[in-house]
Amino acid sequence: MRDSAGNWLVGFRKYIGRGSALNSKLWAILTGPEMAQLKNNSKIIAESECLDAIEMILGNSMNTLLMTLLRQIMEAKRQLQEVKF
Template sequence: MTFMHYASCLKFNKDEAVKGSSAVGSGGVLRDDHGDWVMGFCNNMGTSNSLLAELTGIRTAVEFILDDNYPHVVIESDCLEAVNMISGSSPVAGAYGEIVDAIRRGISFHGNISCCFTPREANLVADWLAIAALMFPFGTHRLTSPLRDCHRLILLDKGEGLSSLSVEPSA
């Protein structure tokens, strides 16, 4: 799978990882229109569920986009349920309602953020960061540069290298 280029915009890939029955991490990577790293994040959420982790990661991406005033951004998630919740216009009831509302408000305020589904295979770096998040202390950690061992996945996502590699971060 190669990096999907969007002319004149940034792309934020987002993913979550679950370890055991409830340890959840979330990760994301913001890239320029050539697929190069702009920034990333790892969020060790402690105990949660995968849908809440996905939505929390998307909210984190929206917050970084707003805080840093990035221009046009496409957020890609491999969780169709989360993308549908955000893209819909109906209120979301229950535990997810507040976070979906916060995401929708951020997207509306910015005016140039879109959220879409992408298959997991197009999210190698985000998936790796979500797994790596489980090794971080609890909370969200902004990454100004790629973590060690992440560079090869960035090249793979861009279609620039097809060597054998582990997608599990090393401890």
Template sequence: MVGAFSSLGCLQTKTRWLKPPLGWCKLNTDGAVSVRNGEASCGGVVRDNLGGWLIGFSKKIGICSTFEAELWGLYEGLSAAWMIGVDKLLVEIDCLDVVKLFADRRTVDRCVALVPYIMELLSRQWQVRLAHVRREGNCVADWLAKHASVDDFLCHRLLLAPMEVFALL
């Protein structure tokens, strides 16, 4: 199904990272908001069907809700996967509300400004499936989100895994 979006597995909850099927890549994303100062960030990683690192990202967002930070993670992750030419992508997010938001594309609430941009990415010529994952299965994305640069608001693309996440991979 070219250009298809599927919510298959959207209610499945996994507790650890599992490799995607042959021919698929997996994107794990996360958003984080500091309780100390309210600053938000997001991060994530795209891995191949063997678990190999393809690209990661980390971005400071500024002040926003946790839900919005999760949406930023999804947006930046989809953008990174598209940029490197992924055509079959499983997306795992530890925010069930984000997965539910996109479960039925016809009724997506567009009140958050970022939603139309995510919808545009999902409608491109590729297969994307969203699934919920427990926080334990999303530890690399969580680390990347929490360690975003505080110096700027650029999305930092990571072609190599940071040394600090090797133990988490």
């Protein structure tokens, strides 16, 4: 995570088991809003080089195998004042 000036704040790692690259990108996107809440940040910009992940979050693509993870991302988003992807 970085602040609004681009300064490094914190990194993270998480064991997610085996899965696709898309699955790991979605987990990384989910972890961002969760960490922002813990740091009392209410506005974030979530960036990813994975266009498929962003399109799924924005509702432009469907993947029923990852629907639970997408729901978790949307719930985490609702907990913050503003999230941009």
